[in-house]
Amino acid sequence: MRALVFDSFGGPEVLRIAEVPVPATGPGQVRVRVEAATVHPVDLATRSGALAEAGLMAGGTRTGLGWDVAGVVEETGPGVGSVRPGDRVIGMNDRLDVPLGTQAEHVVLDAHAVAQAPAGLAPEAAATLPLAGLTALQALDALALPEGGTLLVTGAAGAVGGYAVQLAAARGLRVVATARAADEPLVRELGAAHFVPSGPGRLGGEVRALVPAGDAGALAAAVLGAAALDAVRTGGAFAALVAGGAPYPLRGIRVVPVWVRADADRLDHLARLAEAGALTPRVADALPLADAAKAHRRLAEGALRGRLVLVP
Structure with a gap:
């Protein structure tokens, strides 16, 4: 072969x-x-x-x-x-x-x-x-945010970020997404409640203008490090998906490096969501x-x- x-x-x-x-x-x-x-x-x-x-x-x-x-x-x-x-x-x-x-x-x-x-x-x-979907799903599982909480997703227009937005919205989380300005229509279609264009501005300040107390958590599909951490409330949670991309756990924030692993049960869950049109490959x-x-x-x-x- x-x-x-x-x-x-x-x-x-x-x-x-x-x-x-x-x-x-x-x-x-x-x-x-x-x-x-x-x-x-x-x-x-x-x-x-x-x-x-x-x-x-x-x-x-x-x-x-x-x-x-x-x-x-x-x-x-x-x-x-x-x-x-x-x-x-x-x-x-x-x-x-x-x-x-x-x-x-x-x-x-x-x-x-x-x-x-x-x-x-x-x-x-x-x-x-499999890889992108399980990464997003396992990151959300690790964050364990309560329904109704807010979640920052960086790189929200990418493969992992896009799945993360859809999965988070389906869990009842309010998603604040960041991506290139041109990707706003796509990201909102995926389920983001708020959008912050990526760029040289202070991400934490822009997010807190929308969510004054800061997000309950962040899922970093794009490596923005301290800038994304600043958007998370004190005592919140941060899922780092890229090796070397985990920021220091300032302000008591729980920083979780996520290393994707094979899991047939969770993969089956993703497959059924895609089958029902709830995930968009x-x-x-x-x-x-x-x-x-x-x-x-x-x-x-x-x-x-x-x-x-x-x-x-």
């Missing part, structure tokens, strides 16, 4: 398509025929060596890429009862240092990382749910697996609204 790999850290030029054996399933595992796999910033950081420099992976050998997958179950190992061959599923690989990721023709995942795909959603759209473009380097370059350029998806 074909799989996207790299043998040494570097720019998009180090990516290559390798012919490798189809992976075998073990106990508690599922093999999925990949129909779509999303490209995320974490893929760029893995390929460049940034994550190895941060001590998050060893590297130095052939490494596969890809976290998200949408596809069809081909085979299940002993002990798997949650899915069967022929089922359409979504899943997530949450390991960094692997010889094969989801950006391949086939991938083996643990059963606890796989859920039934949302009915009526194309694989390209369904593949954008956004696909910027779908490209063949062979165009992975092009996808990395486009993602690095920024300004995408929605995710790039690779189709084997």
